[in-house]
Amino acid sequence: MRVKKIAIVSLSSGILGENFIQHEVKLGLERLKNYDIDVKFMDNSLKGIDFLKKHPEARADDLIDAFSDDTIDMILCAIGGDDTYRLLPYLFEDSRLRKAAKQKIFLGFSDTTMNHFMLNKLGIPSYYGQAFIPDICELSKEMLPYTKFYFEELLNKQSIQNVQPSSEWYEERLDYSKESLGTSLKKHTNHGFELIRGTSEFEGKILGGCLESIFDFFDNSRYEDTISLCDKYELFPSLEEWEGKILLLETSEEKPTPNIFREMIKKLEDFGLFDVISGLLVGKPQNETYYDEYKTIVLDEISKKTLSIVYNVNVGHATPRCIIPFGINAHVNIKEQIISFDYGNS
Structure with a gap:
């Protein structure tokens, strides 16, 4: 349909x-x-x-x-x-x-x-x-071709069958005025999904999103009532509910400094999230800002050395963007550079 x-x-x-x-x-x-x-x-x-x-x-x-x-x-x-x-x-x-x-x-x-x-x-x-x-x-x-491909798939099939890396990435636009209508973004070669720890194949239902928004579940520095409201309605899943899931994290256009990024990752580590999930997907940082620093921090702060971690996924704030289904069983195969989704088993 x-x-x-x-x-x-x-x-x-x-x-x-x-x-x-x-x-x-x-x-x-x-x-x-x-x-x-x-x-x-x-x-x-x-x-x-x-x-x-x-x-x-x-x-x-x-x-x-x-x-x-x-x-x-x-x-x-x-x-x-x-x-x-x-x-x-x-x-x-x-x-x-x-x-x-x-x-x-x-x-x-x-x-x-x-x-x-x-x-x-x-x-x-x-x-x-x-x-x-x-x-x-x-x-x-x-529309950017990679972005358009996944949007059209969702329109035509009402599902996403699999996600593969983009062959290119774009620098973000600085001018959104009428004068920019029809102007192209500067392109760079993209090098695909990068396995930085663990096994190249893992599976589970994906959940997650923007790291700064997820950090708000644990931190009141943006708004003083974030934690209390989210706790009242039990919005963040328990560790038991996270078990076997794949966590997706990507950073916003705010481009958090390495120190702030480390604080956010440590908060999730202290919660115990990385001990129970089956794998971690990390989105490409916008403009590849702090690309190597973020990668190093993830490896430093996550104590579970067997956790599979995939870096440089084209999702979230860096363009172009794929679409990732949440709550659908996913199989990640980095040797084949593909994340596939099985709606029949979800």
């Missing part, structure tokens, strides 16, 4: 509704219409940064309504942000999300990590790695 109708939601930042980005929105809409897709902007998605910052309940309402509308095949996040955890009371009190949520495609990344964990808590698989503004609205003449 092909995706016929997409709902666009602003669950984090409200940038989608701002005037300065409408040339990007127009471009993205044209591309979706070329796929003969009906696009619905949910009621609050275009109300702008200030309104949505003040009204997390409005963001939550849009997600509930998108799940409740049976004509919608895919829920596509506009972009990330930094306070998606604030939707928790409006989604989990009175079991609102549990009552509304059903299996349909949910696609987003960055701070949308929090929404993926919400759906995981309800046992609903989701898709990580792309979003409307950064990917569909990419200012180049076309």
Whole structure:
């Protein structure tokens, strides 16, 4: 079954509704219409940064309504942000999300990590790695080919069968103005998935996302109530629930310094996460900033020397981006440079 109708939601930042980005929105809409897709902007998605910052309940309402509308095949996040955890009371009190949520495609990344964990808590698989503004609205003449390949696969099959490395990576765009319409990104050769520890084959259901968002489960330095809210709704899985899973971690456009990156990895190590998972996938850092430093820190701070760790996965904040299914059984084979997904065994 092909995706016929997409709902666009602003669950984090409200940038989608701002005037300065409408040339990007127009471009993205044209591309979706070329796929003969009906696009619905949910009621609050275009109300702008200030309104949505003040009204997390409005963001939550849009997600509930998108799940409740049976004509919608895919829920596509506009972009990330930094306070998606604030939707928790409006989604989990009175079991609102549990009552509304059903299996349909949910696609987003960055701070949308929090929404993926919400759906995981309800046992609903989701898709990580792309979003409307950064990917569909990419200012180049076309969507980036690798990104486009996985987006089209999700549209046409409503699934992702496997992920392989991109042959190239791009430097991030600095100018998003109208003047950049049609301009290409600078390309570099990409060298594929890199096994930096452990065995070259492992399997499990993947869960994870943006490292900074995951760190918020354990740290209140961004917002003082992050830990208490996430703990109240038991959003982060227990070690028992993590057992046998594959953890995906990727860093944001903030490009955390090596010291901050080390602190975040140590927090997960202290929690015991690396002792129970079956493997770790680490996304390519944006612009390959701190590429070697991050790799060294991962090897230094993770005490389990038999844990399989794969580095340089094209997912998250570095372009181009694949799409990785969460909650679907995955088989990682680094000799063959492929991560394959088995929907029948999930």
